[in-house]
Amino acid sequence: MKEMKLFLGPQHPGMHGNASVHMFVDGDIIKRSYLLPGMLYRGFEKQMERKLWVNNIALIPRVCVPEPDINEMAFASGAEKLLKLEIPERAHWIRMIILEFARISAHLMAYGGLGGPTGNYTLMYHAHADRNNILDIFEKITGARVYHQYIVIGGVRQDLPKGIEKDMHTFLDSLESRLKEYRDLGIDNASIIKRIKDTIMLPAEVVWELGVTGIGMRSAVNKAYDIRKVAPYARYDQVEFEVPVSDYSDARSRLDIKIKEVQQSINIIRQCLEKMPEGPVRVKPARGQSMRWTVPKGHVYSMVESSRGEFGYYMVSNGGTHPYRVGVRGASYPQGLLGIEKYLPGTRIDDAALWVDTMGICSPEIDR
Template sequence: MKELKLYLGPNHPGMHGNFSVHMYVDGDTIVRARPMPGMLHRGFEKLMERRLWMNNLALIPRICVPEPDINEMVYAMAIEELTGIEVPEKAHWIRMIILELARIANHLMSLGGIGGPVGLYTGPNWGLADRDLILDIFEEITGARIYHMYIVPGGVRKDLREETIEKIKSFLDYLENRLPEYEDLILKNSLFQRRTKDKLLLPAEVVWELGVTGIGMRSAVGEAYDIRKVDPYARYDQVEFYVPTANYSDGYTRVYFKYLETYQSIKIIRQVLEKMPQKGKVWNKISNGSALRWRVPKGQVYTHVECARGEYGYYMVSEGEDKPYRVAVRGASYPQGLLGVEKYLPGTRIEDAALWMDTMGVCPPEIDR
């Protein structure tokens, strides 16, 4: 048979974001794959180097749309380390609430969205509907549903209202009771299991070869490598949570881990609400007169957090000017989303290509940056 070239994305319901994979197939099997980033045409890193430090706050959340707050966090952490700005105690705890809500929102989108490639369309409807409840909370806190610009150098923009805290508690109770229904609908579904169990494998050696982190690493090599544990930031060292691990990374295990981690995020937020100071500052502001002329001291730093897909970091260099000299984004899905597509998507059947991308947690803007 003649080798045939097919396209997965960028305009395809199974592709996550503006990204394309050129698949060369023999019958129903992919024999070669070529990832094609560059569909966004944004160049986030270079744009950041041409904007004032504070102006970048509106740009950086767009590097990962499903979980934008991680960019605000690593950017703020880098500036705080370079400048020595102290973050108020209460702001550390509020940041954790925002980050864990964003993680849950990402997992719900992924957990529900996995139903699309297997024809289980109730899953995306549930996932997006429940994610919308989190967006309602974000809107109440920040004034925006997706891009919040809420975590800023020196803390967070404003305190949480008591009504918002009660709304968060109510949502956590609702979601905890709701999650078993996701398990019944998706994880226990025989069709979903046939499509993902013992398939879409991520061998342990790939983790070390490509630098895969997050659920991909933890499900393949059995190591609880989670930045919240190994290099705690905010106040993650003061809360208890469990990091699931396994030694067999098939598609089913990676999706199941997203389900388990959602429970852990609920547990973390509840602890934060209990331990968070009731009063106190939440932002050590720069004076209004100097924010747009602000110069960050000369130096270089790498800051990282644990996002829903793994280790997410910024390497930032300042030359003491009013703009960053260099910013490099360590996108968590870069290894499997770019190198992994080319090396390990071959051998997969055509109908499973979208499943492969989803279970690997590929976020295209982290690659095309």
């Protein structure tokens, strides 16, 4: 039979973000495939060099839309390392709250993403409805729903609004009680279990070969490699949480870990709310007006654990008002670009969307 070319995305209910998977199929088996992630390309890294340290905050969250806060955190903490800046204690805890909410929100989006390719739209609607509640909380704290621009060099932009703790607790309680429902609808749902069990495998060798991190790695090699544990930032060393792992990485296992991580994030946020001290939330990185803030000469790699794995910013400063060079390590680069090219072939067409969903892929961070 003649080989046929098919596109998954960018306009496709099973596609995540502004990318397209080009597939050459024989029957319904993918023979060759590659990712075209450039639908959103706007030269983030180059643009960052042309923006001030202070107003880069408007650009960097766009490197990953569903989970923008990791960018802000990596950028801000990198610059703080160069500045040798101690930020206020409370800011660390607020940052953790924000980052964990972002993680939950990204996990919900990915978990709900299971709904599109499997025809189980209820799951997607529910996940998005809960994500919407998180966006409401973000809106109250930061003033924006998606691009929060909240974690800045020197702390966070402003203190939490009054009464937000109550909103958070209400939401966390409700989400926690619903996690079981999510399992029922998704990974324990007999009507779709065949699509995800023992299929879309990620063997440990592939993890080592490509350099996959995050859930992909943890689900395959049984190792708790999590930046929050191995190189704690903010105050992750002062909260208790587990890193769920597994030694068998099929789609179900990875989704299972996502749900478990949501529970861990809920626990972390509760601890943060409990342990968070009062006090200032921001220090200015330098004297003078913000457009004349400079960062000392040097280079730094700062990393955070995103919902998809290790996410890092390599930043070079020449002592000026602008970063000299910023390089982003997108967590989904290995599995997203290389994985799709090398390991998607051999699977069936209908697995492609689930492959993209469960591996954790965010296209702008691949082509930034």
